[in-house]
Amino acid sequence: MATLQFTFIDSTSLIRPSLHSSRTFPRNRSLLIKASSSSSSSDDISRSRRRFLAETAAISLSLPHFPARAEDTLSEWERVYLPIDPGVVLLDIAFVPDDPNHGFLLGTRQTILETKDGGNTWAPRSIPSAEDEDFNYRFNSISFKGKEGWIVGKPAILLYTANAGESWERIPLSAELPGDMVYIKATGEKSAEMVTDEGAIYVTANRGYNWRAAVQETVSATLNRTVSSGISGASYYTGTFNTVNRSPDGRYVAVSSRGNFYLTWEPGQPFWQPHNRAVARRIQNMGWRADGGLWLLVRGGGLYLSKGTGVSNSENVIPC
Numbered sequence: 001m002a003t004l005q006f007t008f009i010d011s012t013s014l015i016r017p018s019l020h021s022s023r024t025f026p027r028n029r030s031l032l033i034k035a036s037s038s039s040s041s042s043d044d045i046s047r048s049r050r051r052f053l054a055e056t057a058a059i060s061l062s063l064p065h066f067p068a069r070a071e072d073t074l075s076e077w078e079r080v081y082l083p084i085d086p087g088v089v090l091l092d093i094a095f096v097p098d099d100p101n102h103g104f105l106l107g108t109r110q111t112i113l114e115t116k117d118g119g120n121t122w123a124p125r126s127i128p129s130a131e132d133e134d135f136n137y138r139f140n141s142i143s144f145k146g147k148e149g150w151i152v153g154k155p156a157i158l159l160y161t162a163n164a165g166e167s168w169e170r171i172p173l174s175a176e177l178p179g180d181m182v183y184i185k186a187t188g189e190k191s192a193e194m195v196t197d198e199g200a201i202y203v204t205a206n207r208g209y210n211w212r213a214a215v216q217e218t219v220s221a222t223l224n225r226t227v228s229s230g231i232s233g234a235s236y237y238t239g240t241f242n243t244v245n246r247s248p249d250g251r252y253v254a255v256s257s258r259g260n261f262y263l264t265w266e267p268g269q270p271f272w273q274p275h276n277r278a279v280a281r282r283i284q285n286m287g288w289r290a291d292g293g294l295w296l297l298v299r300g301g302g303l304y305l306s307k308g309t310g311v312s313n314s315e316n317v318i319p320c
Helices: 049-062 218-227
Strands: 003-010 013-018 032-039 076-081 090-096 099-107 111-115 138-145 148-153 157-161 181-188 192-195 201-204 242-248 252-257 262-267 273-276 283-288 294-298 302-308 317-320
Touching: 003 218, 099 138, 099 148, 148 181, 148 192, 181 242, 192 242, 218 273, 242 283, 252 283, 283 317
Parallel strands: 013 032, 090 138, 138 181
Antiparallel strands: 003 013, 003 032, 013 076, 032 076, 090 099, 099 111, 138 148, 148 157, 181 192, 192 201, 242 252, 252 262, 262 273, 283 294, 294 302, 302 317
16 A cells, blocks of 8 residues: 655645656646655654654655665656635645545644545545534644544644544633644544643643643743843744644754744653754744754755754754
8 A cells, every 4th residue: 555645835735746747637726736655654644734844854864865776766746636715724634544545634714624545535524513613713733643533723622533533522622721722643542742832732641631731831931031041032932833843752842933043842841941043044943853853944945954863053053
């Protein structure tokens, strides 16, 4: 069975590699671009626009580089049309690990699409528990572990499935939750981690009925105590993250909304740790490589890698 990779090319488009390059398509239609390969895998094939670069960079940057062989060819990409309005912004995608043909695509304007043929065709999916109020939800993140899946969105909404998305249950959330939920990760049986754009991290082990705070305070509260410690730009912090990425071992790296500094957190730490950026240009995104080091994208173009593992500094980054 082919392993599928997807990435977004604009607000309503996704692409995939294909062996068929001679197809033509009509214009003015929403589309998705889908990637495929001939290798077999049943590992986690969840992909999202926010994590696509993190995953591909982690793979390509951690592997040794060998001279290209004549028989090596690049995958081609084919467009897959989507039944959505042009104004919808696609935000996340995930496939059921036990069934690589079954996946879900999330977006703004309460958009949930479902595929059961590996992403060749997509259909709108209605979830009654998410349609009983006068809210136009923005579904931000989706994650599966086995047949268990989670969806979070804005305004605050949490959906859970135990049967690979055949049915979804809405889990109540506290109205005092700090910030908007921007990321969720399925970590085990009935277990997940949830992150808000204000830096709150919550952990559940009972299907989301109870959540334990993993961080003792929001990022704003942390910065109020650390502005005098030399974090450039902390006084201009608007209280939210621009991006947040998680490593396989549970460490997080987040970029401030202005991109003038970044923060890290790892299990066991009571607070987020702010860091000055290691380059002159403002940061667009950061993430973890497969070897434990960091990659960093800057505004205006530019990719940097940290030397070794862990947090980088000005003496510890190299441009690519």
